[in-house]
Amino acid sequence: MDFYEIIKEYKDLDFDSIFNNITKNQVIDVLDKETLTKDDFFVLLSPQAENFLEEMAVKANEITLRQFGRVITLFTPMYISNYCINSCVYCGYNCKNKILRKHLTYDEIEKEAEFISSSGLKHILVLTGEDKKKATPEYVSKACEILKKYFTAIAIEIYPMTIDEYKMVVEAGGDSLTVYQETYNEELYAKLHPAGPKSDYRFRLDTPKRGAIANMRSINIGALLGLAEWKKEMFFTGLHADCLFREYPDTEISVSLPRIRPHEGDFMPDYDVTDKNMVQIMTALRLFMPRCGITISTRENMEFRNNILPLGVTKMSAGVSTKVGGHTQEEKDTGQFDISDTRSVVEMASDLRGFGYQPVYKDWQYI
Protein backbone atom coordinates (compact mmCIF):
# COMPACT_ATOMS: atom_id res chain seq x y z
CA MET A 1 0.00 0.00 0.00
CA ASP A 2 1.13 3.51 -0.80
CA PHE A 3 2.44 5.12 2.37
CA TYR A 4 0.79 8.39 1.39
CA GLU A 5 -2.58 6.62 1.65
CA ILE A 6 -1.67 5.39 5.12
CA ILE A 7 -0.81 8.90 6.24
CA LYS A 8 -4.11 10.11 4.86
CA GLU A 9 -5.97 7.68 7.10
CA TYR A 10 -4.73 9.68 10.08
CA LYS A 11 -5.50 13.09 8.60
CA ASP A 12 -8.44 13.90 10.87
CA LEU A 13 -7.13 12.17 13.96
CA ASP A 14 -6.85 14.41 17.01
CA PHE A 15 -3.34 13.28 17.93
CA ASP A 16 -2.89 15.60 20.91
CA SER A 17 -6.08 14.58 22.62
CA ILE A 18 -5.47 10.84 22.11
CA PHE A 19 -1.83 11.10 23.22
CA ASN A 20 -2.86 13.01 26.33
CA ASN A 21 -5.55 10.52 27.26
CA ILE A 22 -3.32 7.46 27.23
CA THR A 23 -3.48 5.94 30.72
CA LYS A 24 -0.86 4.38 32.93
CA ASN A 25 -2.51 0.97 32.55
CA GLN A 26 -2.37 1.20 28.78
CA VAL A 27 1.38 1.73 28.98
CA ILE A 28 1.77 -1.15 31.45
CA ASP A 29 -0.22 -3.44 29.14
CA VAL A 30 2.02 -2.58 26.19
CA LEU A 31 5.15 -3.18 28.24
CA ASP A 32 3.83 -6.67 29.05
CA LYS A 33 3.47 -7.57 25.39
CA GLU A 34 6.03 -9.38 23.28
CA THR A 35 4.95 -8.12 19.88
CA LEU A 36 3.74 -4.59 19.43
CA THR A 37 1.16 -3.19 17.03
CA LYS A 38 1.25 0.34 15.65
CA ASP A 39 -1.35 1.29 18.30
CA ASP A 40 1.02 0.01 21.00
CA PHE A 41 3.82 2.08 19.47
CA PHE A 42 1.53 5.10 19.68
CA VAL A 43 1.03 4.42 23.40
CA LEU A 44 4.80 4.34 23.97
CA LEU A 45 5.17 7.78 22.41
CA SER A 46 2.57 9.31 24.75
CA PRO A 47 3.27 11.69 27.65
CA GLN A 48 2.15 8.94 30.04
CA ALA A 49 4.90 6.61 28.74
CA GLU A 50 7.44 9.22 29.80
CA ASN A 51 6.88 7.90 33.32
CA PHE A 52 8.08 4.46 32.23
CA LEU A 53 11.36 5.33 30.57
CA GLU A 54 13.42 3.03 32.77
CA GLU A 55 11.12 0.07 32.05
CA MET A 56 11.24 0.86 28.34
CA ALA A 57 15.01 1.19 28.47
CA VAL A 58 15.48 -2.18 30.19
CA LYS A 59 13.34 -3.89 27.57
CA ALA A 60 15.00 -2.05 24.69
CA ASN A 61 18.40 -3.07 26.03
CA GLU A 62 17.42 -6.75 26.27
CA ILE A 63 15.98 -6.81 22.77
CA THR A 64 18.98 -5.03 21.27
CA LEU A 65 21.45 -7.40 22.92
CA ARG A 66 19.56 -10.42 21.63
CA GLN A 67 19.09 -9.07 18.13
CA PHE A 68 22.37 -7.27 17.50
CA GLY A 69 24.73 -8.11 20.36
CA ARG A 70 27.16 -5.75 22.04
CA VAL A 71 28.31 -4.20 18.79
CA ILE A 72 28.09 -0.82 17.10
CA THR A 73 28.78 -0.46 13.39
CA LEU A 74 30.88 2.59 12.61
CA PHE A 75 30.72 4.74 9.49
CA THR A 76 31.64 8.20 8.39
CA PRO A 77 30.04 10.62 5.98
CA MET A 78 31.90 11.92 2.94
CA TYR A 79 30.59 15.13 1.42
CA ILE A 80 31.49 15.33 -2.26
CA SER A 81 29.40 18.27 -3.50
CA ASN A 82 27.45 21.03 -1.77
CA TYR A 83 25.86 22.73 -4.75
CA CYS A 84 22.15 22.91 -4.14
CA ILE A 85 19.15 24.40 -5.91
CA ASN A 86 16.76 23.88 -3.01
CA SER A 87 15.87 26.48 -0.44
CA CYS A 88 15.11 24.39 2.63
CA VAL A 89 14.84 26.98 5.37
CA TYR A 90 16.64 24.87 7.97
CA CYS A 91 19.63 23.74 5.89
CA GLY A 92 23.09 25.21 5.52
CA TYR A 93 23.13 24.22 1.84
CA ASN A 94 20.11 26.45 1.07
CA CYS A 95 20.90 27.98 -2.34
CA LYS A 96 20.38 31.45 -0.90
CA ASN A 97 23.15 30.96 1.64
CA LYS A 98 26.38 32.57 0.50
CA ILE A 99 28.70 29.73 1.31
CA LEU A 100 31.74 28.38 -0.46
CA ARG A 101 30.40 25.83 -2.94
CA LYS A 102 32.59 22.88 -3.79
CA HIS A 103 32.36 19.88 -6.03
CA LEU A 104 35.04 17.22 -5.77
CA THR A 105 36.74 15.85 -8.87
CA TYR A 106 37.14 12.08 -9.13
CA ASP A 107 40.78 12.42 -8.12
CA GLU A 108 39.78 14.42 -5.07
CA ILE A 109 37.18 11.78 -4.17
CA GLU A 110 39.86 9.11 -4.40
CA LYS A 111 42.21 11.11 -2.16
CA GLU A 112 39.47 11.60 0.40
CA ALA A 113 38.62 7.89 0.23
CA GLU A 114 42.24 6.90 0.70
CA PHE A 115 42.52 9.12 3.75
CA ILE A 116 39.27 7.99 5.38
CA SER A 117 39.93 4.31 4.72
CA SER A 118 43.28 4.54 6.50
CA SER A 119 41.22 4.73 9.72
CA GLY A 120 40.06 1.16 9.02
CA LEU A 121 36.44 2.15 8.35
CA LYS A 122 34.72 0.08 5.69
CA HIS A 123 31.33 1.80 5.73
CA ILE A 124 31.03 5.15 4.01
CA LEU A 125 28.08 7.48 3.47
CA VAL A 126 28.31 9.70 0.37
CA LEU A 127 26.50 13.03 0.51
CA THR A 128 25.71 15.75 -1.99
CA GLY A 129 23.37 18.71 -2.13
CA GLU A 130 20.57 18.66 -4.67
CA ASP A 131 21.89 19.95 -7.95
CA LYS A 132 21.35 17.24 -10.46
CA LYS A 133 23.20 19.12 -13.18
CA LYS A 134 26.31 19.33 -11.04
CA ALA A 135 26.22 16.09 -9.04
CA THR A 136 24.63 14.06 -11.81
CA PRO A 137 23.53 10.45 -11.27
CA GLU A 138 26.52 9.48 -13.42
CA TYR A 139 28.85 11.48 -11.15
CA VAL A 140 27.41 9.80 -8.04
CA SER A 141 27.73 6.38 -9.67
CA LYS A 142 31.32 7.04 -10.68
CA ALA A 143 32.02 8.14 -7.11
CA CYS A 144 30.63 4.81 -5.87
CA GLU A 145 32.85 2.95 -8.30
CA ILE A 146 35.91 4.74 -6.92
CA LEU A 147 34.86 4.21 -3.31
CA LYS A 148 34.34 0.52 -3.93
CA LYS A 149 38.11 0.13 -4.03
CA TYR A 150 38.38 1.38 -0.45
CA PHE A 151 35.12 0.46 1.29
CA THR A 152 32.89 -2.60 1.47
CA ALA A 153 29.60 -0.79 2.10
CA ILE A 154 28.62 2.43 0.35
CA ALA A 155 25.52 4.34 1.34
CA ILE A 156 24.26 7.44 -0.42
CA GLU A 157 22.42 10.38 1.08
CA ILE A 158 21.72 12.59 -1.90
CA TYR A 159 18.69 13.98 -3.72
CA PRO A 160 15.81 11.57 -4.46
CA MET A 161 16.36 9.64 -7.66
CA THR A 162 14.24 7.61 -10.02
CA ILE A 163 14.28 3.80 -9.88
CA ASP A 164 16.51 3.61 -12.96
CA GLU A 165 18.98 6.08 -11.48
CA TYR A 166 19.13 4.08 -8.26
CA LYS A 167 19.71 0.94 -10.29
CA MET A 168 22.69 2.65 -11.90
CA VAL A 169 24.08 3.53 -8.46
CA VAL A 170 23.54 -0.05 -7.22
CA GLU A 171 25.29 -1.37 -10.31
CA ALA A 172 28.23 0.95 -9.54
CA GLY A 173 28.53 -0.34 -5.97
CA GLY A 174 26.17 1.78 -3.86
CA ASP A 175 24.20 -0.54 -1.61
CA SER A 176 22.34 1.56 0.93
CA LEU A 177 20.10 4.58 0.75
CA THR A 178 19.52 7.22 3.38
CA VAL A 179 16.72 9.68 2.82
CA TYR A 180 14.96 11.75 5.44
CA GLN A 181 11.41 12.88 4.93
CA GLU A 182 12.35 15.84 7.20
CA THR A 183 8.69 16.17 8.23
CA TYR A 184 5.68 13.99 7.52
CA ASN A 185 3.39 17.01 7.94
CA GLU A 186 2.56 17.89 4.34
CA GLU A 187 1.57 21.51 5.02
CA LEU A 188 4.65 22.21 7.08
CA TYR A 189 6.76 20.44 4.46
CA ALA A 190 5.49 22.89 1.84
CA LYS A 191 6.45 25.86 4.03
CA LEU A 192 9.93 24.51 4.80
CA HIS A 193 10.69 23.57 1.20
CA PRO A 194 9.28 26.50 -0.70
CA ALA A 195 11.21 26.02 -3.93
CA GLY A 196 13.31 23.56 -5.88
CA PRO A 197 12.72 19.89 -6.63
CA LYS A 198 12.58 19.06 -2.94
CA SER A 199 9.24 20.81 -2.67
CA ASP A 200 7.64 17.64 -4.11
CA TYR A 201 6.42 15.93 -0.92
CA ARG A 202 5.09 12.80 -2.62
CA PHE A 203 8.22 12.17 -4.67
CA ARG A 204 10.33 12.35 -1.52
CA LEU A 205 7.93 10.19 0.47
CA ASP A 206 8.17 7.42 -2.12
CA THR A 207 11.97 7.59 -2.33
CA PRO A 208 12.69 4.71 0.10
CA LYS A 209 10.29 2.57 -1.90
CA ARG A 210 12.06 3.37 -5.18
CA GLY A 211 15.39 2.54 -3.56
CA ALA A 212 14.08 -0.83 -2.37
CA ILE A 213 12.67 -1.61 -5.81
CA ALA A 214 16.08 -0.77 -7.31
CA ASN A 215 17.56 -3.43 -5.00
CA MET A 216 19.27 -1.24 -2.41
CA ARG A 217 20.34 -3.63 0.34
CA SER A 218 19.34 -1.30 3.13
CA ILE A 219 17.18 1.77 3.49
CA ASN A 220 17.55 4.34 6.24
CA ILE A 221 14.79 6.87 6.88
CA GLY A 222 14.15 9.63 9.40
CA ALA A 223 12.45 12.87 10.32
CA LEU A 224 14.52 15.92 11.20
CA LEU A 225 13.71 16.35 14.86
CA GLY A 226 12.82 19.88 15.85
CA LEU A 227 10.87 20.84 12.74
CA ALA A 228 7.55 19.64 14.12
CA GLU A 229 6.04 18.06 17.24
CA TRP A 230 8.13 14.94 17.68
CA LYS A 231 5.46 12.46 18.85
CA LYS A 232 3.51 12.67 15.64
CA GLU A 233 6.66 12.75 13.52
CA MET A 234 8.02 9.66 15.19
CA PHE A 235 4.72 7.84 14.93
CA PHE A 236 4.79 8.34 11.17
CA THR A 237 8.48 7.49 10.98
CA GLY A 238 7.74 4.20 12.75
CA LEU A 239 4.78 3.50 10.50
CA HIS A 240 6.88 4.28 7.44
CA ALA A 241 9.62 1.88 8.56
CA ASP A 242 7.03 -0.78 9.41
CA CYS A 243 5.43 -0.35 6.00
CA LEU A 244 8.83 -0.81 4.31
CA PHE A 245 9.56 -3.89 6.44
CA ARG A 246 6.31 -5.44 5.28
CA GLU A 247 6.55 -4.50 1.62
CA TYR A 248 10.25 -5.18 1.11
CA PRO A 249 11.08 -7.96 3.56
CA ASP A 250 14.51 -8.62 2.08
CA THR A 251 15.64 -5.02 2.58
CA GLU A 252 17.23 -3.99 5.87
CA ILE A 253 15.35 -1.04 7.31
CA SER A 254 16.78 1.47 9.73
CA VAL A 255 15.86 4.79 11.25
CA SER A 256 18.08 7.77 12.01
CA LEU A 257 17.23 10.23 14.74
CA PRO A 258 18.75 13.53 13.60
CA ARG A 259 18.14 16.52 15.88
CA ILE A 260 18.56 19.90 14.25
CA ARG A 261 21.99 21.41 14.79
CA PRO A 262 23.26 24.97 14.33
CA HIS A 263 24.10 25.72 10.70
CA GLU A 264 24.55 28.62 8.24
CA GLY A 265 21.39 30.77 8.09
CA ASP A 266 19.07 32.05 10.79
CA PHE A 267 16.55 29.23 11.16
CA MET A 268 15.66 28.26 14.70
CA PRO A 269 13.75 25.03 15.31
CA ASP A 270 10.22 25.58 16.59
CA TYR A 271 10.10 22.45 18.68
CA ASP A 272 12.41 21.38 21.42
CA VAL A 273 13.39 17.73 21.50
CA THR A 274 15.03 16.96 24.83
CA ASP A 275 17.41 14.14 25.71
CA LYS A 276 14.54 12.58 27.61
CA ASN A 277 12.38 12.72 24.49
CA MET A 278 15.22 11.12 22.49
CA VAL A 279 15.36 8.22 24.95
CA GLN A 280 11.62 7.74 24.70
CA ILE A 281 11.79 7.80 20.91
CA MET A 282 14.67 5.35 20.68
CA THR A 283 13.29 2.83 23.17
CA ALA A 284 9.77 3.02 21.69
CA LEU A 285 11.21 2.31 18.24
CA ARG A 286 13.22 -0.64 19.54
CA LEU A 287 10.21 -2.17 21.29
CA PHE A 288 8.02 -1.69 18.21
CA MET A 289 10.60 -2.95 15.70
CA PRO A 290 13.17 -5.29 17.28
CA ARG A 291 15.11 -5.72 14.02
CA CYS A 292 15.18 -2.09 12.99
CA GLY A 293 18.62 -0.48 12.78
CA ILE A 294 18.94 2.81 14.69
CA THR A 295 21.57 5.37 13.73
CA ILE A 296 22.85 8.21 15.90
CA SER A 297 25.17 10.69 14.24
CA THR A 298 27.66 13.23 15.56
CA ARG A 299 24.86 15.78 15.63
CA GLU A 300 24.65 14.47 19.20
CA ASN A 301 27.38 15.18 21.73
CA MET A 302 29.81 12.67 23.16
CA GLU A 303 28.15 12.39 26.55
CA PHE A 304 24.72 11.74 25.12
CA ARG A 305 26.06 9.24 22.58
CA ASN A 306 27.87 7.37 25.34
CA ASN A 307 24.77 7.26 27.50
CA ILE A 308 22.41 5.92 24.86
CA LEU A 309 24.66 3.01 23.84
CA PRO A 310 22.58 0.39 25.67
CA LEU A 311 19.20 1.71 24.51
CA GLY A 312 18.94 0.42 20.99
CA VAL A 313 21.46 2.21 18.81
CA THR A 314 23.17 -0.02 16.23
CA LYS A 315 25.16 2.39 14.07
CA MET A 316 27.18 5.52 14.78
CA SER A 317 29.33 7.90 12.82
CA ALA A 318 32.87 8.79 13.87
CA GLY A 319 35.78 10.85 12.58
CA VAL A 320 33.25 13.16 11.00
CA SER A 321 33.60 16.23 8.80
CA THR A 322 30.48 17.73 7.21
CA LYS A 323 32.63 19.78 4.85
CA VAL A 324 33.16 18.89 1.21
CA GLY A 325 36.55 17.24 0.98
CA GLY A 326 36.84 17.97 4.71
CA HIS A 327 39.49 15.33 5.35
CA THR A 328 42.04 16.29 2.72
CA GLN A 329 41.36 19.80 1.42
CA GLU A 330 42.83 22.91 2.93
CA GLU A 331 40.18 25.33 1.76
CA LYS A 332 37.16 24.53 3.92
CA ASP A 333 33.52 25.36 3.33
CA THR A 334 31.24 25.97 6.32
CA GLY A 335 29.83 22.45 6.39
CA GLN A 336 26.19 21.36 6.31
CA PHE A 337 25.84 21.65 10.07
CA ASP A 338 28.06 21.79 13.14
CA ILE A 339 28.97 18.49 14.69
CA SER A 340 28.88 17.92 18.44
CA ASP A 341 31.02 14.84 18.82
CA THR A 342 34.46 15.36 17.34
CA ARG A 343 35.97 12.02 18.33
CA SER A 344 38.21 10.35 15.77
CA VAL A 345 37.55 6.78 14.69
CA VAL A 346 40.31 5.55 17.00
CA GLU A 347 38.93 7.50 19.98
CA MET A 348 35.40 6.37 19.27
CA ALA A 349 36.45 2.72 18.97
CA SER A 350 38.42 2.92 22.17
CA ASP A 351 35.50 4.53 24.05
CA LEU A 352 33.09 1.90 22.74
CA ARG A 353 35.37 -0.85 24.00
CA GLY A 354 35.52 0.91 27.34
CA PHE A 355 31.74 0.77 27.55
CA GLY A 356 31.73 -2.93 26.71
CA TYR A 357 30.82 -2.61 23.05
CA GLN A 358 32.67 -3.88 20.02
CA PRO A 359 33.22 -1.31 17.27
CA VAL A 360 32.43 -2.99 13.96
CA TYR A 361 34.26 -1.56 10.98
CA LYS A 362 32.97 -3.98 8.42
CA ASP A 363 29.54 -5.53 8.25
CA TRP A 364 29.10 -6.12 4.56
CA GLN A 365 31.02 -7.75 1.77
CA TYR A 366 30.73 -7.11 -1.94
CA ILE A 367 29.93 -10.31 -3.71
Next chain:
Amino acid sequence: MEDFLEIGGKKLKSRLFTGTGKYFNDSLIPEVIEKSECEVITLALRRVDFNSKTENVTDYIPKHMTLLPNTSGARNHDEAVRIARLARACGCGNWVKIEVISDTKYLFPDNHETLKASEILVKEGFVVLPYISPDFVVAKQLEQAGVSAVMPLGAPIGSNRGLKTKEMIQILIDEIKVPVIVDAGIGKPSHACEAMEMGADACLVNTAIASSRNPVLMAEAFKNAVSAGRKCFLAKAGKVSSKANASSPLTGFLNQEN
Protein backbone atom coordinates in the same frame (compact mmCIF):
# COMPACT_ATOMS: atom_id res chain seq x y z
CA MET B 1 32.41 -45.47 24.87
CA GLU B 2 33.50 -43.57 21.79
CA ASP B 3 30.91 -41.12 20.57
CA PHE B 4 31.84 -39.01 17.59
CA LEU B 5 29.85 -36.79 15.33
CA GLU B 6 30.96 -37.28 11.73
CA ILE B 7 30.51 -34.44 9.29
CA GLY B 8 32.33 -33.86 6.03
CA GLY B 9 34.88 -36.53 6.78
CA LYS B 10 35.73 -35.06 10.19
CA LYS B 11 35.18 -36.87 13.47
CA LEU B 12 34.11 -34.35 16.08
CA LYS B 13 34.20 -35.04 19.78
CA SER B 14 32.24 -31.95 20.68
CA ARG B 15 28.59 -31.62 19.75
CA LEU B 16 28.48 -27.94 20.55
CA PHE B 17 29.11 -25.49 17.70
CA THR B 18 29.61 -21.83 18.57
CA GLY B 19 29.76 -18.52 16.72
CA THR B 20 31.77 -15.32 16.58
CA GLY B 21 29.01 -12.71 16.46
CA LYS B 22 27.67 -10.30 19.07
CA TYR B 23 30.66 -10.32 21.45
CA PHE B 24 31.59 -7.01 23.04
CA ASN B 25 35.18 -7.96 22.45
CA ASP B 26 36.45 -10.64 20.09
CA SER B 27 39.36 -11.29 22.42
CA LEU B 28 36.91 -13.36 24.50
CA ILE B 29 36.59 -15.90 21.71
CA PRO B 30 39.68 -18.02 22.50
CA GLU B 31 38.53 -18.56 26.07
CA VAL B 32 34.97 -19.28 24.98
CA ILE B 33 36.35 -21.91 22.60
CA GLU B 34 38.53 -23.39 25.31
CA LYS B 35 35.77 -23.63 27.91
CA SER B 36 33.12 -24.83 25.48
CA GLU B 37 35.54 -27.36 23.99
CA CYS B 38 33.82 -26.75 20.67
CA GLU B 39 35.64 -27.72 17.49
CA VAL B 40 33.48 -25.93 14.93
CA ILE B 41 32.87 -22.19 14.92
CA THR B 42 30.73 -20.18 12.54
CA LEU B 43 31.64 -16.72 11.32
CA ALA B 44 29.91 -14.27 9.04
CA LEU B 45 32.01 -13.49 6.01
CA ARG B 46 30.43 -10.03 5.89
CA ARG B 47 32.18 -9.19 9.16
CA VAL B 48 35.65 -10.48 8.29
CA ASP B 49 38.12 -7.97 6.95
CA PHE B 50 40.89 -10.06 5.46
CA ASN B 51 42.82 -6.92 4.53
CA SER B 52 42.65 -5.36 7.97
CA LYS B 53 45.96 -3.94 9.14
CA THR B 54 44.92 -4.14 12.74
CA GLU B 55 42.91 -7.20 13.63
CA ASN B 56 40.11 -9.38 12.41
CA VAL B 57 38.04 -12.04 14.07
CA THR B 58 39.97 -14.93 12.51
CA ASP B 59 43.02 -13.86 14.54
CA TYR B 60 41.14 -15.06 17.62
CA ILE B 61 40.25 -18.49 16.30
CA PRO B 62 42.81 -21.20 17.10
CA LYS B 63 44.17 -22.98 14.04
CA HIS B 64 42.85 -26.41 15.05
CA MET B 65 39.24 -25.22 14.79
CA THR B 66 37.04 -26.05 11.83
CA LEU B 67 35.71 -22.81 10.39
CA LEU B 68 32.10 -22.73 9.36
CA PRO B 69 31.73 -19.51 7.35
CA ASN B 70 28.09 -18.52 7.00
CA THR B 71 26.39 -16.63 4.22
CA SER B 72 24.73 -14.06 6.49
CA GLY B 73 23.41 -11.19 4.41
CA ALA B 74 22.50 -13.37 1.43
CA ARG B 75 18.98 -12.69 0.24
CA ASN B 76 18.81 -15.34 -2.46
CA HIS B 77 20.63 -18.47 -3.58
CA ASP B 78 22.87 -16.59 -5.98
CA GLU B 79 24.23 -14.31 -3.24
CA ALA B 80 24.71 -17.29 -0.92
CA VAL B 81 26.67 -19.17 -3.58
CA ARG B 82 28.89 -16.15 -4.24
CA ILE B 83 29.58 -15.61 -0.54
CA ALA B 84 30.44 -19.31 -0.11
CA ARG B 85 32.89 -19.19 -3.01
CA LEU B 86 34.46 -16.03 -1.64
CA ALA B 87 34.85 -17.63 1.80
CA ARG B 88 36.65 -20.58 0.29
CA ALA B 89 38.84 -18.32 -1.83
CA CYS B 90 39.75 -16.36 1.32
CA GLY B 91 41.06 -19.47 2.99
CA CYS B 92 38.11 -20.33 5.25
CA GLY B 93 38.03 -23.95 4.08
CA ASN B 94 35.22 -25.71 2.28
CA TRP B 95 32.60 -25.92 4.98
CA VAL B 96 29.72 -23.52 4.63
CA LYS B 97 26.58 -22.78 6.57
CA ILE B 98 23.99 -21.64 4.07
CA GLU B 99 21.97 -18.82 5.49
CA VAL B 100 19.56 -17.23 3.05
CA ILE B 101 17.28 -14.70 4.65
CA SER B 102 14.80 -12.76 2.62
CA ASP B 103 12.83 -11.59 5.63
CA THR B 104 14.65 -8.98 7.68
CA LYS B 105 11.90 -8.68 10.25
CA TYR B 106 11.90 -12.19 11.73
CA LEU B 107 15.03 -13.47 10.01
CA PHE B 108 13.36 -16.70 8.90
CA PRO B 109 15.45 -18.72 6.48
CA ASP B 110 14.21 -18.97 2.92
CA ASN B 111 14.06 -22.77 2.54
CA HIS B 112 13.44 -22.66 -1.19
CA GLU B 113 16.48 -20.50 -1.97
CA THR B 114 18.55 -22.43 0.58
CA LEU B 115 17.82 -25.66 -1.28
CA LYS B 116 18.89 -24.11 -4.58
CA ALA B 117 22.15 -22.80 -3.09
CA SER B 118 22.83 -26.15 -1.43
CA GLU B 119 22.40 -28.07 -4.67
CA ILE B 120 24.95 -25.85 -6.41
CA LEU B 121 27.50 -25.83 -3.59
CA VAL B 122 27.39 -29.57 -2.95
CA LYS B 123 28.30 -30.07 -6.61
CA GLU B 124 31.23 -27.69 -6.13
CA GLY B 125 32.62 -29.85 -3.35
CA PHE B 126 31.55 -27.82 -0.33
CA VAL B 127 30.57 -29.43 2.95
CA VAL B 128 27.14 -27.84 3.09
CA LEU B 129 25.21 -27.23 6.30
CA PRO B 130 21.97 -25.41 5.51
CA TYR B 131 20.11 -23.36 8.11
CA ILE B 132 16.40 -24.05 7.66
CA SER B 133 12.95 -23.78 9.07
CA PRO B 134 12.28 -27.36 10.22
CA ASP B 135 10.29 -28.50 7.21
CA PHE B 136 10.51 -32.24 6.73
CA VAL B 137 9.98 -32.17 2.97
CA VAL B 138 12.72 -29.59 2.43
CA ALA B 139 15.05 -31.48 4.77
CA LYS B 140 14.53 -34.64 2.69
CA GLN B 141 15.27 -32.72 -0.50
CA LEU B 142 18.41 -31.26 1.06
CA GLU B 143 19.49 -34.71 2.12
CA GLN B 144 19.01 -35.95 -1.43
CA ALA B 145 20.99 -32.98 -2.69
CA GLY B 146 23.93 -34.21 -0.62
CA VAL B 147 24.16 -31.79 2.27
CA SER B 148 26.30 -32.90 5.21
CA ALA B 149 23.82 -31.91 7.92
CA VAL B 150 20.65 -29.90 8.33
CA MET B 151 20.36 -27.05 10.80
CA PRO B 152 16.75 -26.44 11.81
CA LEU B 153 15.88 -23.44 13.95
CA GLY B 154 14.44 -23.90 17.42
CA ALA B 155 13.03 -20.38 17.39
CA PRO B 156 13.86 -17.19 15.45
CA ILE B 157 17.55 -16.14 15.51
CA GLY B 158 18.51 -14.19 18.59
CA SER B 159 15.18 -14.82 20.30
CA ASN B 160 16.54 -17.10 23.06
CA ARG B 161 13.06 -18.64 23.17
CA GLY B 162 14.07 -22.29 23.18
CA LEU B 163 12.68 -25.20 21.20
CA LYS B 164 9.45 -23.72 19.94
CA THR B 165 9.61 -25.98 16.88
CA LYS B 166 10.21 -29.10 18.95
CA GLU B 167 7.67 -31.37 17.24
CA MET B 168 8.98 -30.49 13.79
CA ILE B 169 12.59 -31.01 14.84
CA GLN B 170 11.71 -34.39 16.33
CA ILE B 171 10.42 -35.50 12.94
CA LEU B 172 13.71 -34.48 11.31
CA ILE B 173 15.65 -36.33 13.99
CA ASP B 174 13.55 -39.43 13.43
CA GLU B 175 13.56 -39.37 9.65
CA ILE B 176 16.62 -37.58 8.29
CA LYS B 177 19.81 -39.60 7.93
CA VAL B 178 22.30 -36.73 7.94
CA PRO B 179 23.06 -35.09 11.30
CA VAL B 180 20.47 -32.67 12.67
CA ILE B 181 22.07 -29.65 14.33
CA VAL B 182 19.67 -27.38 16.19
CA ASP B 183 20.53 -23.80 15.38
CA ALA B 184 18.97 -20.52 16.53
CA GLY B 185 16.64 -19.85 19.39
CA ILE B 186 18.56 -21.77 22.05
CA GLY B 187 18.60 -19.31 24.94
CA LYS B 188 19.63 -21.41 27.90
CA PRO B 189 21.71 -24.54 28.50
CA SER B 190 18.51 -26.40 29.41
CA HIS B 191 17.21 -25.78 25.87
CA ALA B 192 20.37 -27.29 24.39
CA CYS B 193 20.14 -30.20 26.80
CA GLU B 194 16.56 -30.79 25.76
CA ALA B 195 17.49 -30.82 22.06
CA MET B 196 20.24 -33.34 22.71
CA GLU B 197 17.96 -35.53 24.84
CA MET B 198 15.56 -35.59 21.90
CA GLY B 199 18.33 -37.03 19.76
CA ALA B 200 19.66 -33.97 17.96
CA ASP B 201 23.23 -34.59 16.82
CA ALA B 202 24.54 -31.20 17.89
CA CYS B 203 23.57 -27.63 18.77
CA LEU B 204 24.88 -24.34 17.47
CA VAL B 205 24.79 -21.64 20.12
CA ASN B 206 25.90 -18.06 19.64
CA THR B 207 23.61 -15.34 21.01
CA ALA B 208 23.01 -17.07 24.33
CA ILE B 209 26.74 -17.24 24.97
CA ALA B 210 27.87 -13.96 23.41
CA SER B 211 25.19 -11.76 24.94
CA SER B 212 25.37 -13.21 28.44
CA ARG B 213 27.07 -11.30 31.21
CA ASN B 214 29.83 -13.87 31.39
CA PRO B 215 30.29 -15.52 27.98
CA VAL B 216 33.13 -17.77 29.15
CA LEU B 217 31.14 -19.21 32.04
CA MET B 218 28.09 -19.56 29.80
CA ALA B 219 30.19 -21.41 27.22
CA GLU B 220 31.13 -23.93 29.88
CA ALA B 221 27.50 -24.25 30.95
CA PHE B 222 26.51 -25.07 27.37
CA LYS B 223 29.30 -27.62 27.05
CA ASN B 224 27.99 -29.42 30.10
CA ALA B 225 24.37 -29.18 28.98
CA VAL B 226 25.07 -30.57 25.51
CA SER B 227 27.15 -33.34 26.98
CA ALA B 228 24.50 -34.22 29.58
CA GLY B 229 21.75 -34.22 26.96
CA ARG B 230 23.77 -36.44 24.67
CA LYS B 231 24.55 -38.93 27.46
CA CYS B 232 20.88 -39.00 28.39
CA PHE B 233 19.97 -39.79 24.79
CA LEU B 234 22.55 -42.56 24.60
CA ALA B 235 21.47 -44.00 27.95
CA LYS B 236 17.86 -44.07 26.76
CA ALA B 237 15.93 -42.38 29.51
CA GLY B 238 13.07 -44.27 31.11
CA LYS B 239 9.73 -43.54 29.59
CA VAL B 240 7.72 -40.77 31.18
CA SER B 241 4.29 -41.99 32.08
CA SER B 242 1.34 -39.69 32.44
CA LYS B 243 -0.60 -42.40 34.24
CA ALA B 244 -0.18 -43.98 37.62
CA ASN B 245 0.93 -47.58 37.59
CA ALA B 246 -1.68 -49.29 39.69
CA SER B 247 -0.28 -51.79 42.14
CA SER B 248 -3.26 -54.01 41.45
CA PRO B 249 -3.69 -53.75 37.70
CA LEU B 250 -7.23 -54.04 36.45
CA THR B 251 -6.18 -56.65 33.93
CA GLY B 252 -3.97 -58.43 36.38
CA PHE B 253 -6.38 -61.39 36.53
CA LEU B 254 -5.39 -62.35 32.98
CA ASN B 255 -1.95 -63.27 34.21
CA GLN B 256 -3.14 -65.18 37.24
CA GLU B 257 -2.67 -68.88 37.25
CA ASN B 258 -5.46 -70.93 38.62
